[in-house]
Amino acid sequence: MGRLSDAQRLELYRFMRLNRVVEERLVNLYRQGKVVGGLYRSLGQEATSVGTAFALSPGDFVSPLIRNLGSVLVRGYAPRELFAQYLARATSPSGGKDGNLHFASIERGVIGPISMLGELIPVMAGVALAAKLQKKDVVCMTYIGDGATSTGPFHEGMNFAAVRRLPLVVVGENNHWAYSTPFEQQMACASLADRAKAYGMVAVTVDGNDVEVVWEAAADAVARARRGEGPVFLEAVTYRMKGHAEHDAQHYVDKAELAAWRDRDPLERWARALADRGIASAGDLARIDADVARLVDQDLEVAERAPSPAPGAALEGVYAESRPETEPFFLRYAEGKR
Amino acid sequence: MAELRRVEEGKGGTTYVEALHDALWEEMEADERVLVLGEDVGVYGGAFKVTEGMIDRFGPDRVIDTPISEDAIVGAAIGASMMGLRPVAEMQFADFISCAFDQITNFAAKSRYRTGVGIPIVVRGPSGGGVHGGPFHSQNPEAYFTHTPGLKVVQPATAYDAKGLLKSAIRDEDPVIFFEHKFLYRRIREELPREEYVVPIGKARIARPGRDLSIVTYGAMVWEALDAAAALESEGIDCEVVDLRTLLPLDDETIFGSVGRTGKALIVHEDTKTGGVGAEVSARITEHCFESLDGPVLRVAAPDTPVPYAPPMEAFFLPNAEKIARAARALAGY
Numbered sequence: 001m002g003r004l005s006d007a008q009r010l011e012l013y014r015f016m017r018l019n020r021v022v023e024e025r026l027v028n029l030y031r032q033g034k035v036v037g038g039l040y041r042s043l044g045q046e047a048t049s050v051g052t053a054f055a056l057s058p059g060d061f062v063s064p065l066i067r068n069l070g071s072v073l074v075r076g077y078a079p080r081e082l083f084a085q086y087l088a089r090a091t092s093p094s095g096g097k098d099g100n101l102h103f104a105s106i107e108r109g110v111i112g113p114i115s116m117l118g119e120l121i122p123v124m125a126g127v128a129l130a131a132k133l134q135k136k137d138v139v140c141m142t143y144i145g146d147g148a149t150s151t152g153p154f155h156e157g158m159n160f161a162a163v164r165r166l167p168l169v170v171v172g173e174n175n176h177w178a179y180s181t182p183f184e185q186q187m188a189c190a191s192l193a194d195r196a197k198a199y200g201m202v203a204v205t206v207d208g209n210d211v212e213v214v215w216e217a218a219a220d221a222v223a224r225a226r227r228g229e230g231p232v233f234l235e236a237v238t239y240r241m242k243g244h245a246e247h248d249a250q251h252y253v254d255k256a257e258l259a260a261w262r263d264r265d266p267l268e269r270w271a272r273a274l275a276d277r278g279i280a281s282a283g284d285l286a287r288i289d290a291d292v293a294r295l296v297d298q299d300l301e302v303a304e305r306a307p308s309p310a311p312g313a314a315l316e317g318v319y320a321e322s323r324p325e326t327e328p329f330f331l332r333y334a335e336g337k338r
Numbered sequence: 339m340a341e342l343r344r345v346e347e348g349k350g351g352t353t354y355v356e357a358l359h360d361a362l363w364e365e366m367e368a369d370e371r372v373l374v375l376g377e378d379v380g381v382y383g384g385a386f387k388v389t390e391g392m393i394d395r396f397g398p399d400r401v402i403d404t405p406i407s408e409d410a411i412v413g414a415a416i417g418a419s420m421m422g423l424r425p426v427a428e429m430q431f432a433d434f435i436s437c438a439f440d441q442i443t444n445f446a447a448k449s450r451y452r453t454g455v456g457i458p459i460v461v462r463g464p465s466g467g468g469v470h471g472g473p474f475h476s477q478n479p480e481a482y483f484t485h486t487p488g489l490k491v492v493q494p495a496t497a498y499d500a501k502g503l504l505k506s507a508i509r510d511e512d513p514v515i516f517f518e519h520k521f522l523y524r525r526i527r528e529e530l531p532r533e534e535y536v537v538p539i540g541k542a543r544i545a546r547p548g549r550d551l552s553i554v555t556y557g558a559m560v561w562e563a564l565d566a567a568a569a570l571e572s573e574g575i576d577c578e579v580v581d582l583r584t585l586l587p588l589d590d591e592t593i594f595g596s597v598g599r600t601g602k603a604l605i606v607h608e609d610t611k612t613g614g615v616g617a618e619v620s621a622r623i624t625e626h627c628f629e630s631l632d633g634p635v636l637r638v639a640a641p642d643t644p645v646p647y648a649p650p651m652e653a654f655f656l657p658n659a660e661k662i663a664r665a666a667r668a669l670a671g672y
């Protein structure tokens with residue numbers, strides 16, 4: 001396993017800042033009523049998304065969940081594309097057909113989720129299975145929350161990947177909450193890693209709010225998968241600092257616990273570490289922050305200017321070949337178009 | 339099933355199950371992207387022997403024995419198809435497709451629409467009753483899937499179609515749910531062309547031409563409908579039998595053409611009645627052929643119960659030539 005260069009450490013900072021600022025702008029848009037549907041934050045979890053995705057190589061595949069906006073930024077998606085998704089514009093990666101991080105591009109190595117949690121694990125196991133058969137140098141990475149490790153597809157996918165020793169890294173994001181349900185009501189296991197070990201999988205638990213620690217563990221997991229040693233489960237312990245979505249005021253969360261985790265904010269921690277280790281001055285970080293703000297402003301403007309999709313485009317793309325709807329004969333008859 | 343017995347007596351030719359095996363084999367020979375995955379498909383050759391011998395010919399990388407995990411079988415097929423492979427996922431019995439419902443209806447069916455990434459997979463398995471399999475080995479789950487935009491749903495009635503449609507399904511760019519009627523597996527056989535052929539998805543066939551009424555059906559019920567038509571011939575009732583072959587998308591042209599000619603429609607399926615494929619066919623006929631109709635659109639289908647186990651109850655439950663003939667007689671006399 002290699003080490004991060006200082007330039008890469010600054011890149012991690014930049015991506016975490018970008019992740020946070022994009023989401024802050026999305027909150028503004030949400031409050032203005034411009035976001036179509038819900039908005040799910042990853043506040044406080046940015047180190048997990050960014051640190052893990054940063055460990056992948058260009059030909060690898062990553063499959064984000066809705067709190068992994070940072071992962072797709074690392075994989076090269078531009079803020080304007082993500083804004084367009086939330087605003088349901090024609091220019092969005094899904095062409096307005098779906099929201100938030102629900103999009104995919106095989107060329108760009110990103111396969112978005114469906115809302116039914118757990119299902120990505122079998123699918124990414126399939127991507128890894130194919131890559132192995134095709135003798136391609138591909139590692140797959142996907143995410144699962146503490147709550148979704150209780151689903152059947154999680155079990156089936158983990159077991160399948162382990163049995164076939166597939167090059168898959170599953171990042172278990174333990175943010176302590178599944179909507180309003182705490183970890184203790186989700187499972188009797190002490191950790192997510194305990195669940196993974198039951199499948200005969202290598203499983204490690206790390207501080208998900210320390211981006212360099214996350215990166216090191218992810219780089220190790222990716223290297224292991226790439227060497228053909230089978231799947232790895234990486235539990236990142238973090239905390240969901242907001243409600244399930246913006247509408248949720250998280251009244252069920254203990255205020256003292258929330259405050260304790262606020263002190264462990266991954267972005268501020270990383271900024272302090274960079275300064276303490278003499279890697280970046282306050283001015284260096286301020287310059288990055290300004291660059292990020294400029295990029296986000298520009299991209300938001302582009303996304304907001306983009307048109308909504310044509311309503312009739314709703315009919316397109318269900319099948320490879322287009323299949324026009326036939327108007328009932330009776331309608332045509334009644335309207336004299338016989 | 340007199341028609342079936344007649345076919346069975348001639349021992350030459352290829353059975354329905356052999357036709358499926360041959361289709362899969364030929365596609366795997368021709369295209370190295372094709373792979374098979376499912377429970378006991380490898381060393382054992384599949385519970386019904388559709389994949390017999392394939393692991394020896396194509397190896398365990400392309401004929402994959404999986405854990406008992408229907409959701410993961412279909413999920414892995416979806417993922418592999420994204421990488422350019424052509425996976426064929428076997429459900430040991432079509433009843434168990436319910437365990438993979440989410441992957442099929444939410445992942446595979448919606449992927450192209452939502453993301454532009456097509457999912458060229460086949461999910462195939464034996465459906466249908468008549469073999470005393472009881473509530474969990476006899477079901478006809480097609481209607482769950484014909485209600486899902488993005489899928490194609492196929493059910494062949496003949497060995498010829500079993501082979502030709504499976505080849506088309508494997509080559510299709512979209513997810514195809516392929517129901518094989520297990521009652522037909524070894525009960526029908528016919529001489530198949532030596533040369534390569536496919537049967538296009540989305541095209542019905544006229545199994546028997548007739549003037550008085552159209553019996554629109556599919557799967558094993560095609561044979562029951564043909565038996566009923568043969569019996570009614572002596573009564574001077576000339577039935578046309580339309581074999582749908584593909585249930586999604588429906589071949590409106592062939593259905594409307596037939597009903598337009600005969601003016602009467604009787605829809606027959608082995609699946610239970612409420613919300614079945616027959617309901618959709620009936621609605622379409624009413625919307626498009628109202629001017630041509632000379633009688634109500636009727637349905638003969640299984641009653642709305644689970645498939646019962648005891649043979650007398652199952653026989654009571656299943657539609658058959660007699661029940662079809664009774665409805666056809668009433669409709670012809672209207």
